[in-house]
Every structure is written in C-alpha cells, then in structure tokens.
Amino acid sequence: MGLSPRAVAEGSPEGKRGLGIACSEGVASPQGRGQAQAKQAPGDRPTMGLKGAEWLARSIAASGQSHVFFIDAVLRPTLMALQAQGVRPILAHSEKGAAYMADGYARVSGRPGIVAAQSVGAANLAAALQDAWLGRAPVIALTGRKPPSAQHRNAYQEVPHAPLFAPVTRFGAAVEAASDLPRLFRMAWAAATTAPPRPVHLDLHGLMGEVVEQGDSGAEPADFSAWTAPRHRPVAEGAQIEAAAARLRAAGDVVILAGDGAALSGCGEGLQVLAEALQAPVVTSLGARDLLPSRHPLNIGVAGSYSAPPANQVLHEAGLVLMVGCDGGDQVTHGWRLPRPGTPVIQIDADALELDRCPAELSLHGDPRGTLSHLIEALGRPARDHAFARRASARMEDWRAAMAPRLASDEAPIDPARLCAEISAALPEDGILVADTGYSGIWTGTLIEMNGAGQRYLRAAGSLGWAFPASLGAKCAAGDRKVVCWSGDGALYYHLTELETAKRRGIAVTLVVNNNQGFGQGWPNLLRAAGNNPERAATLLRFGEHTDFCALARGFGLRGIRVERPEEIGPALREAMAADETVVVEVMTGIEHRAPEPWAPEERV
CATH class of the missing domain: 3.40.50.970 (Thiamin diphosphate (ThDP)-binding fold, Pyr/PP domains)
Known part of the structure; x- marks a missing residue:
C-alpha cells in the first residue's frame, strides 16, 4: 500500500527511526532546550x-x-x-x-x-x-x-x-x-x-x-538535546527535482540503489512510495537493509559483495539507476562492477562530497527524506510498464524458494541459514539486530527478514569483533527494546571480557554465537590452497574444539544456552530475550555451510 507525499514529508510514527527525528537547531523546551545558543552578550559574561x-x-x-x-x-x-x-x-x-x-x-x-x-x-x-x-x-x-x-x-x-x-x-x-x-x-x-x-x-x-x-569554565551548562543526527535537512533545488522527475518518467527499467545515507535520513516511507510509483525494484547497501520490508515485492535485497544473486543481477540489468544516499564504494558495487559501465545515474545525497564520484546525469544535493517527498510530488502518477519489476520480483522469489530447504534444515551441525530463519521469527516488531562483519554480515544481510518499520539493523563497517560491544551500547540507548547480537566465535574472542561489563552494569542483550570453531568465510579458499588437506588448513583458520562459551558466560555470572539441534534454536532465543540480563546463546554450526555468494558480471577479456 502506498503512502501520500504529505505523509512521507511529515513522517508517520511507524516510519520515524532512531536517527534524525529532531534536527532543527535552537528548538527550546520547557527545560531550557536551546541553551546551546549564547545566553549573554560578550560584555555580560560572568567572571x-x-x-x-x-x-x-x-x-x-x-x-x-x-x-x-x-x-x-x-x-x-x-x-x-x-x-x-x-x-x-x-x-x-x-x-x-x-x-x-x-x-x-x-x-x-x-x-x-x-x-x-x-x-x-x-x-x-x-x-x-x-x-x-x-x-x-x-x-x-x-x-x-x-x-x-x-x-x-x-x-x-x-x-x-x-x-x-x-x-x-x-x-x-x-x-x-x-x-x-x-x-x-x-x-x-x-x-x-x-x-x-x-x-x-x-x-x-x-x-x-x-x-x-x-579550571573555571566561565559558562552555564549547555543543552544540545535538539541537535540529533542529521541536524540539517536541505532539499535539492526545485529545478533539479523537476529535471529528475522528467528523466525518471521517460526512463524504462529503473532500479533504485539505496545506501547508508538513505538509512541515516530515515527515508524508508518515501523510498517505498517512489518505488511503487515507478515500479522500480529497490536494492540496498548492507547498512540500509532495514529501510523496506524484506518481503515487499520490489525489495530485491542487499547489493554488492555481501549479497544474494538476485540483487546484483537486477542492478546489472538496470536501464537507469537512481542512487539515494549511496556512496558507490567497492562493497555495494561489488568491486565497482555494478551497475554496468555507461548506465545512466541520477544521484541524491546530503553529502556533497559523494556527488559525482560516479559519473551522473543529474546530481541532487539534498537530504534523501526531504528531497524524495518533493520528487514524489513532481513525479505525479506516471504510467509504467510493470514487466521489469515483475521479472525482478520473480527472480527474488525463485531464489527464496531455492533457499527454503536450508531455512528449514534439520542438519547437525546446524546450518546457519536455519539460525537466520529462527531469528527472523523471534525478533520483536521493534527489535534491534546487531551484526558483525564478514560472514556475520552476509548471513544476516541476505537471510534474516526485516519488517521495514520498527526493527533496526546495525552492522559493522569492517571491524571484526565490533558487534558485541556495539550491541551493549545500542541497548543502553534502546530502553525496553530487545537487542539481539549476531557474532561469530572468531569475532567474540576480541571482546569476550565485555560479558563482565554486561553483568556488572545490568545490560541485557541476547548474544547469539555462531560457533563453527573457526573463521568460516575464508575456509574453502584456504582449504583449496592447502591441497584439500583439512589438518594443514586447520592450523591457520580453525580454533580449538574445547571452548565452551556457555561455561565462560557462567564464569562471568551470566547464563548460557547451548544449542546443538535446530529445533532448540527458537525456544533458546525466546528464553534469552525474556531475560533481564545478557544471555549467551551458543549455536553449534558447521564450518562447511556456505553463505549465499554474490553474482558478478563476466569479466571483460
């Protein structure tokens, strides 16, 4: 169901996100918001x-x-x-x-x-x-x-x-x-x-x-509570918006590529309205994957290096790409191979430094949320051919059908795809999922479903071990909302000691450890390099088999739940999320299970 441009511009309670709701400088409150503005003339400054x-x-x-x-x-x-x-x-x-x-x-x-x-x-x-x-x-x-x-x-x-x-x-x-x-x-x-x-x-x-x-500060306390990110929301120039609307009306096979800047802007509602008006499939960066409902027929998933095949295939077939708050870096473009060279691009970004890094027909400097609302009004209700969107949606559904057996797998060691399905089912409507980098990002970015409204997805931008400490900080800001952290065992070793912090300060997160007893992402390549000799390869990428993360949790005064069978995952997640303290859910997975691989165009000869 579409939303009106007015609803997009004003924002609904369901669409408001943690970043960027209040952004106007100097807004005062009964408690004195706006004290960040100077209270005295220079000559009146207290001694x-x-x-x-x-x-x-x-x-x-x-x-x-x-x-x-x-x-x-x-x-x-x-x-x-x-x-x-x-x-x-x-x-x-x-x-x-x-x-x-x-x-x-x-x-x-x-x-x-x-x-x-x-x-x-x-x-x-x-x-x-x-x-x-x-x-x-x-x-x-x-x-x-x-x-x-x-x-x-x-x-x-x-x-x-x-x-x-x-x-x-x-x-x-x-x-x-x-x-x-x-x-x-x-x-x-x-x-x-x-x-x-x-x-x-x-x-x-x-x-x-x-x-x-x-020392003496010489000042009264300041109040910056109205200064949240992003503080300023400029809208692109009217003439540029009209030009972009005209170009989009004339273009066929439009694909929208939404990035981290779109997520920061909180423009999910506008993105959905625009995609439906244009019948344009939407692909996202990993950091923007919670902007739209995963099951929306126009959402084709995460593009780039941490993607499932349909997103890259659809982006490659685009006749025109509308980049919304997307930086065009190597991860989201799979090594700058997507979209096809020469594909026309229209770009909307609040960061002027990101404009025209990729050659663009039109570059609109403006906050994505505000600019999209004006673009929707300028676009009107164009007549669109639905064929391209239907092919993209069908491709995504075919891939989901191919993955369905793994999502329901009864294998032991557990297939992480089954773990993804169980987290999708257990994550509350306003839950926050925090994922580490590497394989954690690929599993969660391709197979966990998000509702596109109250749920949030936070991902490491590249620092292995980031997720668990970040999830503790996220919970400190989240209040009663549930926070689930997905960490591999290799990542958790970096900051295992923060279990003590969680216990001491009473911070409650559900820490899911995808324990495959090694660094899983690079395992098959190293195994091939080692002449398919697992013992030789294991000396470089495998950990010892005797670490018991549940026992470690108990050593820090916390609970641990060890999961060895797929049917145990759901009850363990629900028990952990119901607790008022951090609970470790150690899921024993297999290192041979492979995450979805991205599709790439054939290299030029």
Missing part, C-alpha cells in the same frame, strides 16, 4: 562559572545522554558528577570496547556517543573510531593529554594525538583551558551530527584531563 568537570557533566546530562563510556583513568570528577546527574558511566575493558559501545549508542539514539580515555590509551581509542567513521556514526572522543611542557621530549607513554585521530574524525581540537571547553564542545557536537555524521575528538589538557576539569 566565575562552573568548573570544567561540572560544566561538562551538566551539559552532557542536559543534552539527553543516558550513558557515557570510558576506560580509566580519565575525567574522574566529571564521571562522578555525571552519576549525580543520573547519567550512567560504563567502564569497559578496552578502549576499543568502549568506543564500539559509544558507536552502537549513537546509531540508535541519534545523539553522539561519548567515549573517554586517558593519554596512555589515546592510540587505542583512535584505532577504534574507524568503524564509526565508516559507519557514519556521531561519536565524541575525549582524551587526556600531558601538558605542553612534556611534549616532544620523550614523555612516558605519550605520542602526538592529533595525527592518530585525523583520518577517523571530522573535527579535532586541543582544549587547553576550562574556558575553552564550552566553545569547543559545542563545535564538536555540531560537527559530529551534521550530515553525514562522523566522529570528532577533543584532546584535554592533563594526563586525565584534570587541568580542564579543575
């Missing part, structure tokens, strides 16, 4: 204000943050002040774990995830921001820094921080004094939440930031 620690804590609390994430020892007075304000500091077991928690929190809440580490841990924290950068998540990283007198003279455990953070942050600044903090924190929050959201970094004077904490 004394809050200390840096108190200013930072009160501003974070006033801005709606429920949690911050950190590794000791940093900002101790600030953290204690945050507790007094009702904000929960979450001590993690590594800088990476803390950063991934902040990333997951940001993706669900739309507000920056805040993560802090002392000077010694700054390099680890910088490395951890890669996934937030690639995944377009707003994260504010705070680090301590030894004083200028210690710089460039072999200070113990100190290296220059700015070069470490430069590749993975949009904005970075050294905060020398407490009086600089209100200005620079405001700039950092603004930079983190503008489209596309990215991490930012503030380097605070003092090994633990204590110089900034103890």
